[in-house]
Amino acid sequence: MLKLNGTGASGALAAGKVKILHRYEPGVSHTISEDTDAELERFEAAKKKTLLDIDADYKKVLENSDEEIAEIFGMHALMTEDKEFNSHIKDVLYSMKTNAEYAVFITGKKFAERFSSMDDDYMQARAADVQDIVKRLIKNLTGSKNTIQEFSHKAIIAADDLTPSETVALPKDKILAFVTENGSVNSHTAILARSMGIAAVVGVGNKFLENLNDDDIITVDGYSGEVVISPDEEFLKEFNEKQQNEAIQKDLLYDLKGKETITLDGMGIKLFANIGSAEDADEALKNDAEGIGLFRSEFLFLDSNNAPDEQKQFEAYKSVLEKMQGKKVIIRTLDIGADKQPEFIKLTPEENPALGIRGIRASFLHKDIFKIQLRALYRASVFGRLGIMFPMITDETEVTEALDICKEVRQELLQEGISFDENTEHGIMIETPAAAIMSDRLAPLVDFFSVGTNDLLQYTLACDRQNSSISHIYKRNEPVIRLIKTAADNAHKNGKWIGICGELAADTELTKKFLEMGIDELSAAPSYILPLRKKIRNLSL
């Protein structure tokens, strides 16, 4: 048994026999040819044939309605006809008096390097596009035939890397999963695997093929990126159980993904996800979250010894906004207190940290850190639909002060010519009884409320949820339900929306009540989203 780790590029599980794909590598000879015109003619003929080949693949994938892959071939055709690419080949032919194969080869190398040297995963994957058209051109110049891969049974495809044309040449119905030594999540193999809904792991490294023989049994975890060669019985048994659970979850997805979150009698509500890191956004999307209702920004701060600089924060926020593709993303500003404080902020130890310097109170004390976070948030706002949310609000002076600091930051950005989204929403957590009670005064100041039920319960019931000897008290949620109702009514009177992002949001016993109150959004851990949707779609009010 050998465990290898790569990058999960298409989330699914697979176990089965492996088929190693031996790739066609065109041999390119370098010869001198005095008859440049003849070489140019050979190149033009090969180009014509290549464009026909690309078009054939384009049509083939379109028939399978893989539009994303088809678009890649459309791009290949344009790249083959690229003016600069063609004139570079001509220049080499005339200046170096080489054969056409060699001119294509070194031109391709130069153009591929241009992409592979870029500091961007997506662009790096474009180098494979150049290599693919170069392979086709050289194949057509030398007149070599396609090697057809024989498949007697369904198999997991193993290769060092695969170009688009190699990928589409495979019989789709025989593929269980893909594993490649190189490649990225933006490679075509990964895109194809995702469109087929099968597992793919890329970048497992060169230990893989070295230790692999055709028909070996391997397991592929397209989520974690783990690949196991010749797993032992115990591992295989566990893996099969995981596959069964996955199948159940898939059924739920199949039934509910893309479906509206709406009751039998037509009442709608939005289902958002709570996340704690930029990577979690993938999980949110996988479970069909309609947005992010709570992105806890603490992870950026608690994991590091120094305050994360603006750029690092900007990139994390931007990454989530981009992943969510225009769906709403609510990011909560730093919520720390004496019980969870990062190394670089020195808060005086307190008798009662839950009632001390935490949330917005800490941000006001460390305004420099707060402003850096706001700058990073506004800069990221152009990449999606951002909402900024302040924690631990108790009255309107705090909201005004926070919004004034926001305004200050926006003015600084304007002066520096840095753009931000003017429509960025600003909202507050309703997690203190005071905020819920005073919500009539708070609602006019903000764009939205989001109820943090965990703290609201603990503060309303004067009950520490970590203390198991009083956990029966923590379950008495009626007072909190009444407070949520007050906040919801006041939000709606002022034309504002209200969500719930604490643990109660996922409690299906309460879903009906929340719908009746007209709660606009529920935000829960990604795995709760589809079960909630199922519940809501079977309710009538």
Add this chain to the structure above:
Amino acid sequence: MKTFDYTVTAANGIHGRPAGNLVKLAGTFKSTIIIKKGDVSNDLTMLMAVMSMGVRKGDTVTITIEGPDEQIAANAVEEFFKQNL
């Protein structure tokens, strides 16, 4: 000479099909059309050069058009940016 600035709003920046169509469109005019991002300039009819500029969402590019049909070209290219990028 005509010139305009444009800040890209398309999620994928200037890539994929829109990049292809943009290059095709630029090739239909007699004018020379240059795209500039930061210090890098390229002829807008050259697909791979334009792609390798790595223009992403939020980036501002400057387009310069010079030639006999610059007015028509400028209108068409600017309209294309607004619709697709």
